[in-house]
Amino acid sequence: MTLLDFARGPGLQWSVAIFVFGLLWRLVGIFFLRTKPDLSEPRNPAKWKGLRLIALRSWPRKEFLEGTAFGEVMGYTFHLGFLVALFFYVPHLLFFESVFEGLLGTDFEGIFGFRWPVLPTAAITFLSAVSVAALVAVLIHRITNPVKRLISNFDDYFSWLLTVAPLATGLLAYAHAGGIRYETLLGTHILSAEVLLVWFPFSKLIHAFTIFAARGATGMIFERKGASL
Amino acid sequence: MATSTLGEYLRARGVSRRQFLRFCATSASLMALPPSMVPRIAAALEVARRPSVIWLPFQECTGCTESITRAHGATIESLIFEAISLDYQHTLQAAAGEAAEHAREKAMKDNWGKYLLIVDGSIPTANPGYGTIAGVSNLEMLKEAASGCAAVVAVGSCAAFGGIPQANPNPTGAVSVSDVVKDKPIINISGCPPIPVVITGTLVQYLTFGKIPELDALGRPKAFYGQNIHDRCYRRPFYERGQFAESFDDEGAKKGWCLFKLGCKGPVTYNACATTKWNNGTSFPIEAGHGCIGCSEPKFWDKGGFYQPLSAGDWGSGRTIAAAAGAGVVLGAAAAALGRKRQKDVEAKQS
Structure with missing residues (x-):
């Protein structure tokens, strides 16, 4: 069995199984926790309005802009680059189509009635390269900033490494770097994404699935208490 | 071994000097060699002796032989191919049975240590009776013929890697040439079938330089298999x-x-x-x-379906993932139940 065969077969199956297992464990464990009853009189009964916090917290606040601008800009850059490369590159789309077909017996168009749009390879390459650059910048910032360095642990650095790896290996595969055979580069790229999947639920990367729910819940509590958002 | 040179043979067939040089230039180009190598290729081919070649077809469909013999028209490639001394090829030769086998044995004896062995088709190993020629199993014939050859050229994906006969569930126990022959240089010319000019080009390379061409990790000439x-x-x-x-x-x-x-x-x-x-x-x-x-x-x-995109995953039955999802939900629910109990215990202590 070649590296690519392993990555596309058993490697994929086991990494997705671990990802699904860990993700459901964490999410079910969190969402079924008991909320402490609040017996006080609500200042604002329409607490659902607190869901605004999801959007408000996603935008920089003027008063803190000086200190947060770098992180906000770089954070948005690499997140958007990563997500666009992940969801709008044709080979990735075909991978997700195989997931749809495997789970639901139909493709994206069969479910939503239109084709999943894709971007030209040049655009994906550019965005991936920008993402890698932004990730390098945030790492340097993390290491050189004394406060950030103090609050960083193994999880932060290892998650960074596993996040940058699929982008970097994808770019190397596209460029056929170093005269290495394409299938070896492609196998390495897929494996790097699989290692990311395995690490994902058990690390800070789980924030991708909890961040908006957490902001929403916090916003609703704030709203009920009448706090200014 | 036949005594005439390739140059003499081609001239006798009416191949002009211009045509011959054009072929040499094309070969140099295919092999990614600089134009300065063209005269050297021409000089080497001009005086090359017609090497004895024994071609053993085993578990194959004859597609590889068809590929080389059905080259469109009398190309110079096909002339080059004819110009080798093909002493045994039981699909093409007129002789059959014992007469054919005698020809093979004689060619082997006369050119011991020098002849080129071409093999197409995989070798069945599950039962000697699955592939025999004149009562000799394919496996035994390959071992015998390989013992006295200068090099082996495995033509086609069956000979090079096992090919379709080796496909799951491989009922005949098909193996490739390199699974059997361990002590001779092997050139794999894979393809189903291989491109005719790649077969002749590899022979040209061997005749020109007198040695095995540079090979990739799968034993294929880099000049032809270097790029995807x-x-x-x-x-x-x-x-x-x-x-x-x-x-x-x-x-x-x-x-x-x-x-x-x-x-x-x-x-x-x-x-x-x-x-x-x-x-x-x-x-x-x-x-x-x-x-x-x-x-x-x-x-x-x-390697999955021919019409399945390369980037689509091989999901197997999906049972592992379904079991993992079930286990995750159960463990999450158990963790939540434990958390709720602890919360209640803390609240009870506080009240």
């Missing part, structure tokens, strides 16, 4: 622009857009199809409208 189909495909610009045929008869297919979505294996297939093409340079499978099926790669028959 995708990198040399004329449809590559459509891939770059994100323009893909969605079916074999849609507008994209008519416009010649990339066939990646339809399962083309060009990105992981190494061969010279996109550059040398087939049928005297007429076209190659992708040009004819069908994706590459990766026939020059090992186990191409068992």
Whole structure:
């Protein structure tokens, strides 16, 4: 069995199984926790309005802009680059189509009635390269900033490494770097994404699935208490 | 060994000096050699003695032999191929039975240690009776013929890697030449079938330099298998622009857009199809409208569907993932129940 065969077969199956297992464990464990009853009189009964916090917290606040601008800009850059490369590159789309077909017996168009749009390879390459650059910048910032360095642990650095790896290996595969055979580069790229999947639920990367729910819940509590958002 | 040289043979067949040099230049180009090497190739071929070649067809479909013999018209490649002293090839030769076997034994004896052994087809090992020639099993015949050869050329994916006979469940226990022959240089010319000019080109390389050409990790001449189909495909610009045929008869297919979505294996297939093409340079499978099926790669028959995109995952039965999902929900619910109990205990203590 070649590296690519392993990555596309058993490697994929086991990494997705671990990802699904860990993700459901964490999410079910969190969402079924008991909320402490609040017996006080609500200042604002329409607490659902607190869901605004999801959007408000996603935008920089003027008063803190000086200190947060770098992180906000770089954070948005690499997140958007990563997500666009992940969801709008044709080979990735075909991978997700195989997931749809495997789970639901139909493709994206069969479910939503239109084709999943894709971007030209040049655009994906550019965005991936920008993402890698932004990730390098945030790492340097993390290491050189004394406060950030103090609050960083193994999880932060290892998650960074596993996040940058699929982008970097994808770019190397596209460029056929170093005269290495394409299938070896492609196998390495897929494996790097699989290692990311395995690490994902058990690390800070789980924030991708909890961040908006957490902001929403916090916003609703704030709203009920009448706090200014 | 026959005594005439290739130069004498080609002149006798009416091949002009201009045609001969053009062939040498094409060969140099195919082998990625500089133009300065053309005179050397010409000089080497001019005086090359016709080497004795024994061709053993085993578990095969004769497609490889068809490929080389059905070269369109009397090409100089086919003349070069004829110019070797093909002393045994039981599909092509007139003699049969004991007479043919005597010819093979005589050629082996007369050219011991010098003859070139060409093999097409895989070798069955599950039962000696699955493949026999004149009562001798394929396995035994290969071992015997290989013991006295200078080098082995495994022609076609069956001989090179096991090919279709080796495909799951491999009922005949088919193996490749390199699984059997361990002590001789082996050149794999894979493909189902291989491109005629790649077969003759490899022979030219061997005759010119007198040694095995530079090979890749799978034992194939780098000159012909050094680049993948995708990198040399004329449809590559459509891939770059994100323009893909969605079916074999849609507008994209008519416009010649990339066939990646339809399962083309060009990105992981190494061969010279996109550059040398087939049928005297007429076209190659992708040009004819069908994706590459990766026939020059090992186990191409068992690498998922021909029409499954390269980036689609092999999900198996999905039971592992379903079991993992169930286990995750149960563990999460148990963790939540434990958390709720602790919360209640804390609240009870506080009240």
